[in-house]
Amino acid sequence: MRDTVMDMIPAQVATSAALLEARNLSFEAGGKRLIDGVSLTIREGSRTLIMGANGAGKSLILRLLHGLLPPSAGQVLWRGATPDHTARRAQSMVFQRPVMLRRSVLANLNFALSMHGIRGAQRATEAGRALDMAGLTDLARHPARVLSGGEQQRLALARALIGQPHLLFLDEPTSSLDPASTQMIESLIDAAHARGVTIVMVTHDMGQARRMGDEVIFLHAGQVAETGPIDQVLSHSRSEAARAWTEGRLYTNSTL
């Protein structure tokens, strides 16, 4: 029998309300079932990591939870109800490869603020604050697309946080960054979490997982192989898939 995150999360987190739930979520493409009956709960204020080998369906589940893809079966619930426009506005996502608009750094932030209905003097204040937070004040007038990878990812994160989301999805935000840039991104995520933002992040990095996560959802072949507190999943894995992954072994079994 598969665990659910609810079964495994620490007591202090278990008391908080469910922000997002996936119920028996499946996704098929090209005649293949890529996500197969995934159920999970993301609690308010938690830091949940989605881990697993390449092709396990981590990015896909993130997109399904965020509503970027429609599930083939099952449903996603936001505060117990079907997500509506306000749910989308309360969530944001940072992609593995940051998407920069063909505009300046400041214009990228201004665009996000305008889409949240923030204009005029308030927009200038908020944009200035976001630039400062991301350490990009000196680059405000630079075209966003010529920034380094780390700077682009910081801008993407600042832009994602600009609407003060309740839930932030991160799809391997530091996968191609150097240690200094990774550290800066992690501190921005930590700061957002400290302000009450719920974090759901895909990562391959076990060190980062221990630094950044409370609980782990470990996927294998589109299914939840194991869930639980970070130390338990990474150090005392109960599933063969998670154990093989943490030991650096290839695990090719397509079933759990």
Added chain:
Amino acid sequence: MFSFGDIMSEAFVLILNWDRNLSEIVALSLRVTLSAVFLSCLIGLPLGALVGAFRFPGRGILTVLLNALMGLPPVVVGLFVYLMLSASGPLGPLQLLYTPLAMIIAQTILVTPIVAALTKQVVEDLHGEYAEQFASMGLRAYDRIAALLWDARYSLMTVALAGFGRAVAEVGAVLIVGGNINHVTRVMTTTIALETSKGNLELALALGVLLLSIAVIVNAVVMALRASAVRAAYA
């Protein structure tokens, strides 16, 4: 018997002795062409962006139609607009036939599919890059289209140029709906056709040189603007 060199030199003399008649023809040509390109962009840019960025029933048919209409025969468009605007046509009471406005309408019909089809391609490519980010931000259709058109603005300058090229060189449709009336609807292309048929080759060639020069200058200015803007934005 005439020599090409003699005609060419007389054509340049005509240009150098720039008269009011020549100004009138060139000004009307530019007015009609630029108005048609402006209207085509007003319709074609959002239409192309809509088809490029969204999936909806009939999108495939609309794409095929837009691509096919890029090759609309000008005389057919001229005939269609003529029938619509003639006294017995549905728009006859407006009395627009043989006016510059009729020429603008005909050219707009010719240029709009070009602008829309090329915009669709540009926006579709850009939307492929932006789609997930826009979806994540919960953008409404209007905001998506506005953002895509703004971010593709440098590429869309080339699209507008393609429309300008088609409009400024067009003769068949404007001849039918404009009638080539002196001081009223006479533009460069229709004058070239008329003067050639009359054997007044110096004036025809002079206008041909002017037409070519205008096309080259407009293209050069827009491309220079585009290049400097792209360099500034690294877009």
